[in-house]
Amino acid sequence: MKGAMEELDLExxxxxxLEELKMKLRQWAKGMLLDQNRRAPHMAFLGSSGAGKTTIARIIGKLISSVGVQYPTRVTEVQPTDLVSQHSNQTRLKTRKKIQDVWGGILLVDEAHRLSPSDTAGNYVTYGEEALDEIMYAIEEGGVLVIFAGCTEPMKRVFSSNKGFCRLVTHFFQFNDLSCMELAEMLLLKLSKQDERSRVFGLRLGSGCSVDAVASVIERKTSERMRSRMNGDLVDHMVNNGRDNLDLRLGLEAKGDELLTITLADLEAGFDQLVLRLSVSRRGRVGKSN
Structure with missing residues (x-):
């Protein structure tokens, strides 16, 4: 148990x-570990896009799996597209088959709000309710642990579309939006610990890119609504667009450190590109609706 808690703390x-949320998760995990015969609860992780729901759901699923609390097998992650078919009754069969494949284990349903009667754009999601019904039936049977991760407001439609949801899913964790300072810390961490598959692998931030300076850029260049909609996704766009601006401003004769250094000005220009792209996208959607 000690090792499991240490592993959770590390992750x-x-x-x-998300400090308050992490404290609640530690409390929940400790209670679960103190009684390993206790049935692990079905959970819903709620928050805006990019707030870390899927990442923490994977960590919690791994914890439950590692200590063998009721569900000792690995975590299987699905999207609504893995469950929903374009034809009536086929969705039930498709969802049932997926549940059978993970029976006795943990099912992580990412983007679960897309199983609601309407998606975030107000479009009806055909047969999503059938998939949800099958999942609820499996929960009643007790053969699978389900963790739902979805955006807060659309998930409320999921709650109301299935009478058994709030009775069977007993633990709800709310993910608050990230602050400008937290987003800046995330950006610096992303550049310091890079994945070799990343577009920015090998690049680094210039000396002017302190946490405070980057946080100031984020606060000036984005609205609260934009940060709430994107959260951590904002960092990915900021870094990738910053790299694009670095390429744009360098001459072909560039060499050495200048080839590898993203400056604060690059990050600012990257935000300008993102804001412009989002503005064009919104105008396009308005044009189509007209």
Whole structure:
């Protein structure tokens, strides 16, 4: 149990922000570990896009799996597209088959809000309710642990569309939006610990890119609404667009450190590109609706 808690603490320490939520998760995990015969609860992780729901759901699923609390097998992650078919009754069969494949284990349903009667754009999601019904039936049977991760407001439609949801899913964790400072910390961490598959692998931030300076850029260049909609996704766009601006401003004769250094000005220009792209996208959607 001690090793499991230490592993949980280590994984949670890698995540920027969400301190209150992480404290609640530690309390929940400790209670579960103190009684390993206790049935692990079905959970819903709620928050805006990019707030860290899927990442923490994976960590919690791994914890439950590692200590063998009721569900000792690995975590299987699905999207609504893995469950929903374009034809009536086929969705039930498709979802049932997926549940059978993970029976006795943990099912992580990512983007679960897309199983609601309407998606975030107000479009009806055909047969999503059938998939949800099958999942609820499996929960009643007790052969699978389900963790739902979805955006807060659309998930409320999921709650109301299925009478058994709030009775069977007993633990709800709310993910607050990340602050400008937390987003800046996330950006610096992303550049310091890079994945070799990343577009920015090998690049680094210039000396002017302190946490305070980057946080100031984020606060000036984005609105609260934009940060709430994107959260951590904002960092990915900021870094990739910053790299694009670095390429744009360098001459072909560039060499050495200048080839590898993203400056604060690059990050600012990257935000300008993102804001412009989002503005064009919104105008396009308005045009189509007209």
């Amino acid at each position: 949670l320490s890698k995540i920027i922000g």
